[in-house]
Amino acid sequence: MKKHPKTGDNGNNSDKRRATSYDVATLAGVSQSAVSRVFQDGASASKAMRERVMAAADQLGYRPNAIARGLITQRSNMVAVVISKLTNLYYPEVLVQLTQRFSEKGVRVLLFALERESDTESVVEQMLQYRVDGILTAAMFTPGQLETIDNAGIPVVFYNRSAPGQQVSSIRCDQEEGERWLVDELVNAGHRSFGVVEGPGDSIVSIERRTGALNELKSLGITDITTVSGDFGYETGRECFSELVSKRGSPPDAVIAANDVMAIGCIDEARESHKLSVPGDISIVGFDGVGPARYSAYALTTVRQPVQRMTLAAASMLLERIENPELSPEKRSFSGIPVRGSSAKLNPAE
């Protein structure tokens, strides 16, 4: 009894049902296993076989079904990439680069975009159902979610964040170090009163940057510090600056914004609404090194994240762990690249 008596009128290559390896096998007069082997890397197949099969495959427009392959091999060759919405101008580059890196390795990217960084409920469920081989996330997971993922044996790499109290792999830019540099430069240039514009409360990146800045300021004996908070966006950057001024009664010597976009907002607000010159009357610095930071109207003093190296490392780290699940967690921290723009009065050189 034939198990697969499906092919209707073969020879014609554009038909509703997609050709399967059985169809190809039948047309080529070989077994299905042979077809399967021809379409694999390390499989043994003679040159003659290869040619016969390929000819038949072309004729039928056959291509292996990755879904079926994933089922039998227990490998989907897909990784989940999780991003959150707020991380506006910065992540696009990251995402495109990541996707290309994975692509080169024959791995597809299943994208999940969160409205807020804390919306991870259903995402975890989806990732597990699709049996992704690994997870690269720019959002936090709860300990419970992490345990679930870990039980499923799926490696996870955190991007610019980590899991509190958990042993996990991560790639990050050293935010504290970057803030330290910024603060040092500003203080060395004689600034004594500071405004700190932080980002959203559920963003670790924002928290690290704020903490880094405040700690360094404190350790340098600076006490005149005013803090306000925004959402990483341009508009709130502007609002934050005005809030800062009204809270203090006057502008501080310098403003440390949690990211470049808010720093730009601060600059615009300072210039437009408060008639201040930047950096003549006030110094303003950011963080990230996004595109607009270079625009000459701002020429932001900032710390640039080494995106290229970070994405490359993140992809490698995840792929490694997919190949070898026993690898213990690893944290790689990259130093940011100091960028002296003209948005802050700094010491001439060091």
Added chain:
Amino acid sequence: MKKHPKTGDNGNNSDKRRATSYDVATLAGVSQSAVSRVFQDGASASKAMRERVMAAADQLGYRPNAIARGLITQRSNMVAVVISKLTNLYYPEVLVQLTQRFSEKGVRVLLFALERESDTESVVEQMLQYRVDGILTAAMFTPGQLETIDNAGIPVVFYNRSAPGQQVSSIRCDQEEGERWLVDELVNAGHRSFGVVEGPGDSIVSIERRTGALNELKSLGITDITTVSGDFGYETGRECFSELVSKRGSPPDAVIAANDVMAIGCIDEARESHKLSVPGDISIVGFDGVGPARYSAYALTTVRQPVQRMTLAAASMLLERIENPELSPEKRSFSGIPVRGSSAKLNPAE
């Protein structure tokens, strides 16, 4: 003879092998079909059954395998989204929004990122192998590729582009109309000599914008036009402006850039390298309405794409065609939203 004698020590829920519907069935003392039915929407299952199965499923940490489901139902519940690298500041928003829209409908996004818009070779292969249910693309496909996709019965929706001479569905912003508005405003304000900064040659969007602008200029009897081309990036925006000036010997009355980012580059170059006032000495306009266009240092006059509505429409259009593959192609064109900024001298009102 038992077909699936796999479960080792059940009762314990954290074990290497993922629980399957058989495991759940065994533990709950029901058939595998029952488990399958409980985890579906329109399936018939009694309340008692539902509860037993769910209890067992929780205990084992079971979740349906989307890969296996995809194999049997011939539906991967995944769509491919294709973007290209160059489309820098603009697409990130699009991408996040799209992903969220699809998510709401229970559809996952498989992301493909192209280095250049013409790198579509392997992408098509990948998409077909993964049996995506639909394709949303912000890159062009060749006629051959389109035919292949069509033969596979996969619906395609083009985003801001179309396939030459092919009947396909698309969502676009009416670039010509937008350029017409920009040109009209500029000419009405008395500008007579123009610089046109176009984008990369393999980008349809760029071509449409250039053509739109040139046609309108011509129809208004303007002949003093100089054209240069960049790559949609800030740096080339700056270079283009200087090239424009040196080509003409003097700055034109107005510059029409193919996108906001290049317009910003032009403004910076005009101000910094040529000591020109914008819009005092020269008017510069862009296209897209990206974030930085709003920054008050630029306050770009531009045409904003209605991203929200476009992504919503694109997602719906694709999902519709997945449900009903017989639907004939449809093209939806959205008008851009004119934004009068301060980067151009325009008529006071109309």
Added chain:
DNA sequence: GGCAGTATTGCATTCGTATGCAATTCGGAG
């Protein structure tokens, strides 16, 4: 030509879920 050893090939089974069909149970009406 004969033989050992290796490279190819085919057979049969497997991955985890969905579903048509038949068997069974359930509910209510008479």
Added chain:
DNA sequence: CTCCGAATTGCATACGAATGCAATACTGCC
């Protein structure tokens, strides 16, 4: 209590490819 139709459940098979094992075809060497 009995009987009928509807709802629920189980059985068996299918989806499309990969792979261990056994059978077969080659290869080179004596």
